[in-house]
Amino acid sequence: MKQIIQWIGERCDIFLSFDHSTQANIVLVMLTAIIAVTNMRLVWNSRKAHQRELRAYVTAIDGTIEVLPLRDGGYSAKGYIILENQGKTPAYSFRTLPKIQCGPSETPLFEPNPAEPEDWNTSIIGSGQRATANLTSCHINQDQLTAVRNGEQKIYVSLRAEYKDVLGKQRFFLARITNGERLREREGQAKRENRGLIFSWQISPHQLGYDAD
CATH class of the missing domain: 2.60.40 (Immunoglobulin-like)
Incomplete structure (x- = not known):
């Protein structure tokens, strides 16, 4: 647990060492990735639900x-x-x-x-x-x-x-x-x-x- 906290702290220090413009770009990339993954999960869940509706029971x-x-x-x-x-x-x-x-x-x-x-x-x-x-x-x-x-x-x-x-x-x-x-x-x-x-x-x-x- 101590090693995990230390690793997170090091990454935060690296992030804070960048200028404001670079920080904003990093945040934008992370948000874009999160939105893309969320959309993929929604599409996959929608497709599975559609298949369940179509199947025979x-x-x-x-x-x-x-x-x-x-x-x-x-x-x-x-x-x-x-x-x-x-x-x-x-x-x-x-x-x-x-x-x-x-x-x-x-x-x-x-x-x-x-x-x-x-x-x-x-x-x-x-x-x-x-x-x-x-x-x-x-x-x-x-x-x-x-x-x-x-x-x-x-x-x-x-x-x-x-x-x-x-x-x-x-x-x-x-x-x-x-x-x-x-x-x-x-x-x-x-x-x-x-x-x-x-x-x-x-x-x-x-x-x-x-x-x-």
């Missing part, structure tokens, strides 16, 4: 988790997650990588990088448009279903959405979702549904939250 807004009975016994848990582009420009090369699992309520089962599905395709989501991600199912037994209904276990959904913004930058959104508390039951009667009760929950964000860039 994909997020999860709604969805359902269902447990359906299987013909050969047991159940199949599936998820239907609605995503929306809330940005001002399209999301290009959009694709989803889902993972659904069942496990204890106190031990979250989330995958930061779910495996690519065999039939993945890319698409474009325009500004304000929505897309539904149909999650691959996982099998659960009667004991697991009972535990989910009692709140002892949860159905965990990891959904990673990848896309490019209008500037060509790769973006991602990772949702960590579980089944909500409110359970609904209905009788399966559609052609592709097996006879028996179908259990469904609205999705609920997990306390670990979302990740996005």
Whole structure:
């Protein structure tokens, strides 16, 4: 600290040794440099803000988790997650990588990088448009279903959405979702549904939250 004060003092002595005209020119140069740097920062911040306004923002807004009975016994848990582009420009090369699992309520089962599905395709989501991600199912037994209904276990959904913004930058959104508390039951009667009760929950964000860039 003493050396810094000494260095500043020496520079002040040098400055004071100049005549008034030279001092004025030095001050003018310093002020000009400060103004130039400030203007550059303003331009850079304005450009970054403009880019943020232009980019796409994909997020999860709604969805359902269902447990359906299987013909050969047991159940199949599936998820239907609605995503929306809330940005001002399209999301290009959009694709989803889902993972659904069942496990204890106190031990979250989330995958930061779910495996690519065999039939993945890319698409474009325009500004304000929505897309539904149909999650691959996982099998659960009667004991697991009972535990989910009692709140002892949860159905965990990891959904990673990848896309490019209008500037060509790769973006991602990772949702960590579980089944909500409110359970609904209905009788399966559609052609592709097996006879028996179908259990469904609205999705609920997990306390670990979302990740996005």
